[in-house]
Each structure stands twice: as C-alpha cells, then as structure tokens.
Amino acid sequence: xxxxxxxxxxxxxxxxxxxxxxxxxxxxxxxxxxxxxxxxxxxxxxxxxxxxxxxxxxxxxxxxxxxxxxxxxxxxxxxxxxxxxxxxxxxxxxxxxxxxxxxxxxxxxxxxxxxxxxxxxxxxxxxxxxxxxxxxxxxxxxxxxxxxxxxxxxxxxxxxxxxxxxxxxxxxxxxxxxxxxxxxxxxxxxxxxxxxxxxxxxxxxxxxxxxxxxxxxxxxxxxxxxxxxxxxxxxxxxxxxxxxxxxxxxxxxxxxxxxxxxxxxxxxxxxxxxxxxxxxxxxxxxxxxxxxxxxxxxxxxxxxxxxxxxxxxxxxxxxxxxxxxxxxxxxxxxxxxxxxxxxxxxxxxxxxxxxxxxxxxxxxxxxxxxxxxxxxxxxxxxxxxxxxxxxxxxxxxxxxxxxxxxxxxxxxxxxxxxxxxxxxxxxxxxxxxxxxxxxxxxxxxxxxxxxxx
Amino acid sequence: xxxxxxxxxxxxxxxxxxxxxxxxxxxxxxxxxxxxxxxxxxxxxxxxxxxxxxxxxxxxxxxxxxxxxxxxxxxxxxxxxxxxxxxxxxxxxxxxxxxxxxxxxxxxxxxxxxxxxxxxxxxxxxxxxxxxxxxxxxxxxxxxxxxxxxxxxxxxxxxxxxxxxxxxxxxxxxxxxxxxxxxxxxxxxxxxxxxxxxxxxxxxxxxxxxxxxxxxxxxxxxxxxxxxxxxxxxxxxxxxxxxxxxxxxxxxxxxxxxxxxxxxxxxxxxxxxxxxxxxxxxxxxxxxxxxxxxxxxxxxxxxxxxxxxxxxxxxxxxxxxxxxxxxxxxxxxxxxxxxxxxxxxxxxxxxxxxxxxxxxxxxxxxxxxxxxxxxxxxxxxxxxxxxxxxxxxxxxxxxxxxxxxxxxxxxxxxxxxxxxxxxxxxxx
Numbered sequence: 001x002x003x004x005x006x007x008x009x010x011x012x013x014x015x016x017x018x019x020x021x022x023x024x025x026x027x028x029x030x031x032x033x034x035x036x037x038x039x040x041x042x043x044x045x046x047x048x049x050x051x052x053x054x055x056x057x058x059x060x061x062x063x064x065x066x067x068x069x070x071x072x073x074x075x076x077x078x079x080x081x082x083x084x085x086x087x088x089x090x091x092x093x094x095x096x097x098x099x100x101x102x103x104x105x106x107x108x109x110x111x112x113x114x115x116x117x118x119x120x121x122x123x124x125x126x127x128x129x130x131x132x133x134x135x136x137x138x139x140x141x142x143x144x145x146x147x148x149x150x151x152x153x154x155x156x157x158x159x160x161x162x163x164x165x166x167x168x169x170x171x172x173x174x175x176x177x178x179x180x181x182x183x184x185x186x187x188x189x190x191x192x193x194x195x196x197x198x199x200x201x202x203x204x205x206x207x208x209x210x211x212x213x214x215x216x217x218x219x220x221x222x223x224x225x226x227x228x229x230x231x232x233x234x235x236x237x238x239x240x241x242x243x244x245x246x247x248x249x250x251x252x253x254x255x256x257x258x259x260x261x262x263x264x265x266x267x268x269x270x271x272x273x274x275x276x277x278x279x280x281x282x283x284x285x286x287x288x289x290x291x292x293x294x295x296x297x298x299x300x301x302x303x304x305x306x307x308x309x310x311x312x313x314x315x316x317x318x319x320x321x322x323x324x325x326x327x328x329x330x331x332x333x334x335x336x337x338x339x340x341x342x343x344x345x346x347x348x349x350x351x352x353x354x355x356x357x358x359x360x361x362x363x364x365x366x367x368x369x370x371x372x373x374x375x376x377x378x379x380x381x382x383x384x385x386x387x388x389x390x391x392x393x394x395x396x397x398x399x400x401x402x403x404x405x406x407x408x409x410x411x412x413x414x415x416x417x418x419x420x421x422x423x424x425x426x427x428x429x430x431x432x433x434x435x436x437x438x439x440x441x442x443x444x445x446x447x448x449x450x451x452x453x
Numbered sequence: 454x455x456x457x458x459x460x461x462x463x464x465x466x467x468x469x470x471x472x473x474x475x476x477x478x479x480x481x482x483x484x485x486x487x488x489x490x491x492x493x494x495x496x497x498x499x500x501x502x503x504x505x506x507x508x509x510x511x512x513x514x515x516x517x518x519x520x521x522x523x524x525x526x527x528x529x530x531x532x533x534x535x536x537x538x539x540x541x542x543x544x545x546x547x548x549x550x551x552x553x554x555x556x557x558x559x560x561x562x563x564x565x566x567x568x569x570x571x572x573x574x575x576x577x578x579x580x581x582x583x584x585x586x587x588x589x590x591x592x593x594x595x596x597x598x599x600x601x602x603x604x605x606x607x608x609x610x611x612x613x614x615x616x617x618x619x620x621x622x623x624x625x626x627x628x629x630x631x632x633x634x635x636x637x638x639x640x641x642x643x644x645x646x647x648x649x650x651x652x653x654x655x656x657x658x659x660x661x662x663x664x665x666x667x668x669x670x671x672x673x674x675x676x677x678x679x680x681x682x683x684x685x686x687x688x689x690x691x692x693x694x695x696x697x698x699x700x701x702x703x704x705x706x707x708x709x710x711x712x713x714x715x716x717x718x719x720x721x722x723x724x725x726x727x728x729x730x731x732x733x734x735x736x737x738x739x740x741x742x743x744x745x746x747x748x749x750x751x752x753x754x755x756x757x758x759x760x761x762x763x764x765x766x767x768x769x770x771x772x773x774x775x776x777x778x779x780x781x782x783x784x785x786x787x788x789x790x791x792x793x794x795x796x797x798x799x800x801x802x803x804x805x806x807x808x809x810x811x812x813x814x815x816x817x818x819x820x821x822x823x824x825x826x827x828x829x830x831x832x833x834x835x836x837x838x839x840x841x842x843x844x845x846x847x848x849x850x851x852x853x854x855x856x857x858x859x860x861x862x863x864x865x866x867x868x869x870x871x872x873x874x875x876x877x878x879x880x881x
Contacts, residue, residue: 222620
C-alpha cells in the first residue's frame with residue numbers, strides 16, 4: 001500500500017498520469033489522490049461484507065469515538081524557494097529562469113509599485129475618484145502571471161493589476177480606466193482599478209466579491225469554473241485562473257466555485273491572496289480553520305500553500321498547477337501567503353486597526369520586490385546604478401501617461417445607454433434622446449466641456 | 454387539471470366578492486364553484502378608466518356595472534371533495550395548429566421544452582444544459598433523453614447550489630459557448646439573484662462590451678400549480694423586471710414555449726425563461742418538430758376588442774381569455790386580450806396602442822399586487838395621458854455608473870431626479 005502511494009506521488013508529480021492511470025491507482029486503493037471520479041460511488045455491493053457500503057464516502061469503520069481536530073497550530077506548510085534575503089534555499093527548487101525573464105519580473109513589480117504611488121497620490125489630490133494599491137502583493141501577481149500562457153483566461157478580484165502589468169497592458173490604458181476618459185476600454189462606466197482587457201484575456205473586474213469564482217470573476221469564482229469547463233470542452237489547452245482574497249473566500253460563491261470545479265473536473269487554478277486583512281477584518285475574524293488551503297481537500301481539490309512574497313515559489317507552484325490542471329482536468333488551489341502593506345483603498349486608513357510597526361516590518365523585512373532585488377544583485381544581474389536609472393525611468397513613464405490621461409475628455413454621455421443589451425431597446429433609446437434634449441436646454445449646469453462631443 | 458388553489462396561494466390580493474370568504478378571494482376554493490365565475494371575481498388587477506384618447510374626455514362606462522349579488526354564488530355547492538380537488542382555476546385554450554413551420558406533433562409544454570433543447574443541442578455544438586437533476590431527465594421531465602443523445606459532458610448535473618449554477622453558466626457564456634441553466638423552481642432562484650443582477654445583467658455594460666454572457670439562458674418552472682404552497686408556486690418576474698440587461702420571458706402554451714425558448718437561447722443577452730409548471734402537462738397542442746423562433750419583446754394580441762384591454766402572461770392568459778368571453782356573454786363587453794410574453798424589455802407600443810383604442814386597461818398576474826409588474830404597465834400607460842415631460846422625470850433605466858457622477862443635479866432646475874446617480878459603492 002505504501003509503495004503504491006509513494007509511486008502515485010512520484011508519478012503524479014512528474015507527469016500527468018491521465019485519467020486511466022489515476023483510475024488504476026484508485027482501484028488499487030490509493031489514498032491522497034484528489035480527483036473525484038464517478039466510479040467511487042459505485043462499489044460492488046455485497047451484504048456479507050463488513051465493509052462500509054455507503055455511497056457517500058469511501059472509508060473504513062472505526063470503533064473509537066474520536067473527533068478530528070482541526071490543525072491550526074501547525075498548519076499546512078508554506079512552500080518557498082528564497083529566504084527573506086533573496087537567497088535560494090534548495091537549489092533544486094530554483095527555476096533557473098533566464099536573466100531576461102527575471103528582469104521582466106522585477107521591472108513589472110517595480111513599475112506597478114511606481115504607478116501605485118502616483119495614482120494613490122492623484123486620488124489624494126482629487127484627480128481621480130478612487131484607487132487601490134497593490135503594495136506587498138506584487139510577487140503574487142507577477143509570479144503567477146509569468147507561469148501562465150498568455151491566452152489563459154484571468155478572472156481577478158481587484159488587487160491583481162500586476163497580472164495585467166506583466167502581460168504588457170499599457171500604462172495609458174491603466175490610467176484611462178482610472179480617469180474614465182475616452183480611451184478607457186470600459187467606456188468610463190466603472191470605478192478606478194476595474195480593469196479589463198479582451199486581448200490579454202483578463203476579464204473585466206467587478207466589485208461584488210467572490211462573484212467571479214463560479215464564473216471565474218471578481219470574488220465570484222463560479223464563472224471562472226464555467227469558463228474552465230468550456231475551455232475543457234473546446235480542448236483549448238487553456239487554464240483559467242481565478243484570483244481572490246482570503247476575505248472573498250468566505251463568500252458562498254467561493255464554496256460554490258470550489259465544489260463545482262471539483263465535481264465537474266475543470267482545469268482551473270484558484271489563487272487565493274491571503275494578505276491578512278479584508279479591509280479592517282483580520283484573518284482571526286474571517287475564519288477559524290487553517291486558512292484557505294485547508295479547505296481545498298474538503299472539496300477534493302489539490303492544494304498548496306506558498307510564500308506569496310517569494311516570486312519564484314509562486315512561479316513554481318503556478319507552473320506545476322497549470323500543467324496538471326490542463327493535463328488532468330482538475331482544479332488546483334494555491335494559497336499565497338502575503339501581507340497587504342497599503343490601505344485597503346483610498347477610502348481606508350489602516351492605522352485605525354493595525355499598528356504602523358506591523359506594516360513597517362513587512363515593508364522593510366519581507367517585501368517581494370526587495371527579495372527579488374537581492375536575488376538579482378547576487379547574480380550580478382542588477383546593481384544600484386541600474387536601480388537608480390530604472391526608478392527615474394519608470395517614474396517618468398508613469399508621469400507621462402498620467403499627464404496625458406488627465407488631459408483627455410470623458411466619453412460622450414450617450415454611452416450611458418449603450419451595451420445594456422447587445423441591441424438598444426426602444427425604451428433606452430427614448431431615455432437617451434430625452435437626456436440629449438435635457439442637455440440642450442440645461443447644458444450650462446453640466447460640465448459638458450469635460451466630455452467628448 | 455390540478456387541485457384547486459389554496460387561500461393566498463397565488464399571492465395576489467383578490468377582490469373578494471360578498472358571497473365568498475374574504476381571505477380566499479374566491480379562486481376555486483369552494484367546491485364546485487364554476488371556474489369562470491370565480492375568475493371574474495378573482496382577478497388581481499388594477500382597473501383603470503382612462504379618457505379615451507382623442508375622444509374629448511368622454512368617459513365610457515361598463516354596461517351592467519352593477520353586478521347582481523347572486524352572480525357569484527357557487528353553482529353546485531354539494532359536489533364531493535374528490536371532485537373539487539381536480540378543478541383548476543382555468544382551462545387551457547390551445548391555439549390552432551401552426552401551419553408555417555412544417556410538420557407538427559402533439560406535445561405538452563414540457564415536451565415542447567425538450568424539443569427546443571434538443572434542437573438547440575443539435576444545432577449548436579457548444580451548447581450545454583446543466584442544473585439539479587437534469588441528467589436523468591429533470592424533475593419536470595424537460596430534459597428526458599438528452600443526456601443519452603448528446604453525452605454527459607453536455608447534459609449534466611451540478612451540485613445543489615443555485616448561485617453556483619448561474620455563476621457557472623455565466624462563465625461558460627463568457628467564453629462564447631451556449632449555456633442553458635436550469636433552476637429547479639423559480640422559488641429557488643434567489644440565491645442566484647446576485648449573479649443574475651450584479652454579474653449577468655451588467656457584464657456587457659461594465660466591460661464596455663469587451664465581455665458579455667449573452668449566450669446564457671436560465672430556465673425555471675414558475676407560477677402556481679395548485680398544491681405548491683409557498684415555495685413551489687412563486688412568480689418572481691417582478692424582481693427581475695427592475696434589472697436592465699437581462700430579458701425575462703413567460704410563455705402561455707407549448708407552441709409559444711418552444712419558439713420563445715429558442716429565441717432566448719439564440720438571443721445575445723442573458724435571458725430568464727419562466728415555464729408555467731401547471732401547464733407542463735395540462736397544456737397540449739400541436740407544436741412544430743423543427744426549430745422556429747417567436748420574437749422576444751413582442752406582445753401578442755390574441756383577441757381583438759373595443760371596450761377594455763386585458764393584459765396577462767403565462768397561465769393567467771387563459772384565465773383572462775375566459776374572462777373575456779364571459780364579459781362578452783354576460784356584460785356585453787368587448788375585450789382585447791394581450792399576452793405580454795416578454796416582461797422585460799416589454800412591448801410598450803402594443804399595449805399602449807391597444808389602450809388608446811379601448812380606453813381601459815386591466816392587468817392580471819399571479820404575483821403579489823404591490824410592486825408587481827402590473828404597476829409598471831399601468832404607470833407607463835398612465836403617462837400616455839401626460840406630455841413628454843412626465844416621462845423625463847422617471848429614473849434612467851441603465852445601470853448606475855461611476856461616470857454618472859459627472860452629471861450632478863442641475864442647480865436651479867425644477868426637474869429633479871433626472872439622472873441615476875449612485876456611484877457603485879465599493880466595499881469600504
């Protein structure tokens with residue numbers, strides 16, 4: 001039994017076994033395989049057997065009354081590749097990525113960081129209405145994005161701008177969405193940071209939390225699962241990744257998404273950014289179990305917990321999860337432990353519920369950007385001179401895009417009415433005409449100059 | 454015919470005639486009550502008397518307006534219990550056999566639905582059907598045979614989770630594949646309300662048309678069935694009527710169901726298709742075997758008349774048809790009967806044109822009175838009387854958008870509430 005189990009682990013981890021291989025192993029009674037296969041429900045029934053025959057579980061009898069103790073003191077271990085100083089711990093886990101790629105990681109994270117600083121400030125100055133920074137979580141975005149194919153569909157929550165940054169979403173479009181100007185692909189309809197890009201396979205962010213999970217979208221995981229199912233049917237060789245925070249994981253939609261993904265065997269990666277806070281709510285008030293990773297096995301989902309501030313750990317885990325999700329048509333759950341260094345948003349002041357010391361620790365001692373920089377420097381791929389240059393350059397790029405975005409007008413007001421349906425129904429057309437008439441008479445009361453004619 | 458309705462089952466506040474117990478509103482509660490008479494008293498409606506347009510403000514009065522007190526007495530109070538349980542509150546009236554769509558077959562409503570689903574899966578290789586218990590054929594037999602015919606990856610059960618079912622369906626539709634989700638009873642659609650209203654309905658709009666879930670259709674059994682009680686009888690169309698971005702459709706018959714369902718599936722917007730469960734078996738008529746479409750957002754005038762316009766949808770269409778013939782016979786009143794078919798976006802023109810002709814409107818639905826869809830119809834029709842200005846005061850139908858902030862209330866303008874101006878509130 002032990003041999004078979006070990007064999008399963010080895011075989012399972014090195015190459016996708018495929019359904020047949022796994023089925024064989026299941027028949028041999030191997031435990032620990034997470035695929036829920038319909039055959040497990042249909043064991044041969046024999047009334048002379050003293051083995052359990054219940055359709056609902058595959059287990060042995062026990063005659064001792066014992067409750068399973070949830071293990072929160074010594075929870076699921078956290079996979080990492082680098083230590084806090086950016087040194088590789090176990091060389092066999094080093095993905096040995098080429099310099100160019102690692103530099104792209106670094107530049108994406110730092111450019112995002114720079115853009116965050118500038119846009120946060122711009123909100124403070126009243127230039128945009130709202131903003132959410134990604135401080136401290138850049139590693140989770142870039143590490144995971146780098147491990148995916150460019151055509152893999154991304155459903156985010158709202159703190160995954162680094163994924164778009166890695167996919168080369170232009171600064172101009174980030175700014176356009178935050179300003180809601182004419183260049184915004186979303187036509188100015190949503191609050192800032194609700195990015196979307198069809199070309200880069202990044203589904204538009206929506207505010208309601210967890211709703212993307214069943215779909216695959218903003219904290220609603222269900223739709224992600226649906227998209228993954230469709231990708232499976234289409235033999236698209238494509239994975240869907242669904243990002244959400246540990247707070248959004250409390251939503252019913254998360255539960256729905258996990259369960260559907262497992263029962264319907266969907267090639268999806270559930271990527272949880274556990275950053276310690278859901279606005280002001282710390283994890284101790286969000287859940288009592290061992291985080292999110294511990295929930296996966298409850299659904300029959302392969303799960304792992306990683307150090308989210310270690311971009312290589314995130315990369316390795318996502319890469320392997322992607323390979324197996326597509327090969328084996330099963331979901332994977334990655335819980336990336338990290339810390340939200342910034343406030344929840346520009347409407348939040350986190351000093352109201354956490355100490356500045358705590359925040360400083362993470363900013364100074366365990367930051368994904370500095371850890372990667374140490375790695376780069378120890379490899380001789382980066383130095384202080386380049387750092388200074390790059391900081392200047394990235395700031396300049398961001399400022400230019402920012403100034404341009406600010407100068408552009410907002411979309412024409414008639415766009416208030418389009419895209420509600422694919423075709424515009426008569427009643428909406430009437431309302432659109434009514435607005436136009438109203439503005440003709442009372443236009444002086446409206447800031448029409450800011451809007452495209 | 455199903456058993457009679459229990460008191461308050463339909464949820465509609467019924468004007469109780471003097472001869473019947475107040476709380477039951479007279480809907481087939483008394484044994485042996487003749488259906489037609491019960492119906493006349495039992496309509497949940499608003500009777501509006503409008504000035505006939507262009508008639509210089511002359512009021513038309515119902516002839517025989519003073520109904521005799523004994524009008525609604527039970528015809529044969531002594532019928533036994535076994536018999537009254539079989540009396541439904543309506544008689545299904547089949548339409549004549551359609552000749553323009555090729556060969557027809559006798560089908561009841563659930564068979565017509567199966568036929569539509571069969572046509573869809575045959576035509577569209579991306580189409581999938583899913584929901585609770587659909588694999589074995591569904592609790593109302595709407596998906597019988599489809600799994601065997603099209604495979605288990607196309608017709609499959611989901612876990613028991615409506616928010617998951619709809620969310621999952623949205624995801625499939627986002628990739629462009631056709632998703633046909635079944636909610637086991639419309640009464641259970643509420644866990645999916647967030648997905649429908651906040652996600653499905655707004656997908657295209659919020660992404661600036663980069664993404665959409667137009668190929669999603671949600672089907673659910675709807676309306677009272679006699680014994681369904683609180684949680685197997687609801688008609689929630691009014692909740693969804695308030696949500697731009699989706700379409701809500703209710704058929705009255707097998708022929709209508711197949712054509713409308715096919716239109717919903719092919720429509721490029723997410724649609725909710727409510728199937729009157731009491732008609733699943735009770736409604737039988739000739740239905741074309743091949744696919745055909747009945748257009749959405751088009752009401753049907755199924756009977757022309759001159760004195761009053763009666764509007765209904767689903768099962769209630771048959772009720773008002775009987776009312777129309779009773780009114781003609783007993784009161785000499787000529788009724789124009791309209792089946793609304795699509796709740797949103799609804800066919801304002803057909804209804805208004807009819808009311809302009811008749812001068813009176815009666816809308817009847819099973820759903821509760823307050824906030825029911827009849828309110829929307831009656832207030833829209835009421836505006837016919839007023840000038841265009843009145844129309845402008847109503848809120849805009851599109852979603853609240855962030856950029857709506859750009860249009861603050863006009864200062865000094867007498868027109869208030871011109872714009873819909875709530876910013877989407879973030880999770881602060």
